[in-house]
Amino acid sequence: MTTTTTPEISTSIVEESNFLKELVLQVRAQDHYGVYRNWKDELVLSNFVVSKEKKSKISVDGDVDAATQLRILCFYRAIAVCIEKETGKLCQVVTDLSHEGFGWALVWTGRLVVLSRTLRDAQRFGYPSLKKLAAQGERLVESGLKNVEKYPDAAEG
Amino acid sequence: MTTTTTPEISTSIVEESNFLKELVLQVRAQDHYGVYRNWKDELVLSNFVVSKEKKSKISVDGDVDAATQLRILCFYRAIAVCIEKETGKLCQVVTDLSHEGFGWALVWTGRLVVLSRTLRDAQRFGYPSLKKLAAQGERLVESGLKNVEKYPDAAEG
Numbered sequence: 001m002t003t004t005t006t007p008e009i010s011t012s013i014v015e016e017s018n019f020l021k022e023l024v025l026q027v028r029a030q031d032h033y034g035v036y037r038n039w040k041d042e043l044v045l046s047n048f049v050v051s052k053e054k055k056s057k058i059s060v061d062g063d064v065d066a067a068t069q070l071r072i073l074c075f076y077r078a079i080a081v082c083i084e085k086e087t088g089k090l091c092q093v094v095t096d097l098s099h100e101g102f103g104w105a106l107v108w109t110g111r112l113v114v115l116s117r118t119l120r121d122a123q124r125f126g127y128p129s130l131k132k133l134a135a136q137g138e139r140l141v142e143s144g145l146k147n148v149e150k151y152p153d154a155a156e157g
Numbered sequence: 158m159t160t161t162t163t164p165e166i167s168t169s170i171v172e173e174s175n176f177l178k179e180l181v182l183q184v185r186a187q188d189h190y191g192v193y194r195n196w197k198d199e200l201v202l203s204n205f206v207v208s209k210e211k212k213s214k215i216s217v218d219g220d221v222d223a224a225t226q227l228r229i230l231c232f233y234r235a236i237a238v239c240i241e242k243e244t245g246k247l248c249q250v251v252t253d254l255s256h257e258g259f260g261w262a263l264v265w266t267g268r269l270v271v272l273s274r275t276l277r278d279a280q281r282f283g284y285p286s287l288k289k290l291a292a293q294g295e296r297l298v299e300s301g302l303k304n305v306e307k308y309p310d311a312a313e314g
Contacts, residue, residue, distance in 0.1 A: 094253040094261050104251050106263065111270045111308055147314075151268055154311035157304070 013130045014041040019137035020130065022081045023048070026074040047071060048133050050126025064101050064122045072097075072105065072125050075137070076115075080107045082141040083114060087148050089155060097122055107144060111157035114144040170287045171198040176294035177287065179238045180205070183231040204228060205290050207283025221258050221279045229254075229262065229282050232294070233272075237264045239298040240271060244305050246312060254279055264301060268314035271301040 014020045024041045031037070036044050048071060050058075064072075073095050080091035089109040097103035101122040107115040117140075119125075127133040148155045171177045181198045188194070193201050205228060207215075221229075230252050237248035246266040254260035258279040264272040274297075276282075284290035305312050 092261070094251055094263060096251040096253050104249070106251060106265070108263070108265075108270050108273070111304060112311055113265050113268045113270055116265070147268060151308070151311045151314060154269055154308045157308060 013134065014045065017134040017138065019078060019082055019141060020045065020134050023074060023078040023133075023137065026078050026081075027071075030070060030074070042130060045130060045133070048075070048126055049129060050124065051128060055124040055126065058124045060101050060121045060123050062123070063099050064097050068123060068125055069095070069097060072119070072122060075125075076105045076107060076117075079115065079137060079140050079144065082137075083107065083109075083144045083148065086141075086145055087155075089148065095119070109148070110155045112147065112151050112154040114147050114155075115140055170291065171202070174291040174295065176235060176239055176298060177202065177291050180231060180235040180290075180294065183235050183238075184228075187227060187231070199287060202287060202290070205232070205283055206286060207281065208285060212281040212283065215281045217258050217278045217280050219280070220256050221254050225280060225282055226252070226254060229276070229279060232282075233262045233264060233274075236272065236294060236297050236301065239294075240264065240266075240301045240305065243298075243302055244312075246305065252276070266305070267312045269304065269308050269311040271304050271312075272297055 014024060020041070024044050027044050028036055047067075073093065076093045076095060080093045083089075084091045087109075091107050091109045091114060093105070093107050095103065095105045097119060101120065103119045103122065105115075105117045105119055106113060127136060171181060177198070181201050184201050185193055204224075230250065233250045233252060237250045240246075241248045244266075248264050248266045248271060250262070250264050252260065252262045254276060258277070258281075260276045260279065262272075262274045262276055263270060284293060
């Protein structure tokens, strides 16, 4: 009996997480030239994984490069879509980054700020593993859903 | 009897409007080299006045230049400060502009979006007169205050 377990397990991380599935869709939506067309989902997300050692080598002195900015936007858009699917409410996203890598990411619906996060050292944006990326995304989705539940009036407003 | 009515009247526009007074402070706060130090308030605000003819001459094809972006930020920050002073609640501002001059300006406090405005043709940001600038600023402050009143829970959240 031959087993091809290893690749199957890696793919299933994305398969098992609604958040990662949305994130893959967000990244693929930006792939205007079809570079990722034949790539596996986990490869599409590989740039979201940044090890501690790699992070320490990324300078936080300069601008946040366009690719990193787009990754941050995809991350919060994926969260917004997950919340949208659960609540049926249209969610908007803004990210506002200064040249020093500081700023805000906001998700809102109606008059409600569903999620607000300050960003720091955005040049180093990334998570140690796909599993941790999924966990963080899902945690933020959860906290957003709680806010929609807690402030229904503002969410409608 | 000599009269110096004309300059007096022009200055009084700023004197009479709390919003314009805050806007002047916002602009002066950015004046790191003291260029505006001896300027009258109305002169400090003169770049916020853009006539219809001038607007039509500004191209909306390219990026929004840094000075215009900063003016837009000052405008919404002045609104935020006015709301802050009335309600005692700390207000945050983000502006998110695409390269095409489209985007969002948001003012929020706690979990409440106090003000959300879509921006279009941001390259042409400006008002026909200081009077109209004051009127628009005050209108937005009013609408923000109404929202804080309407959703006190979210504003606290």
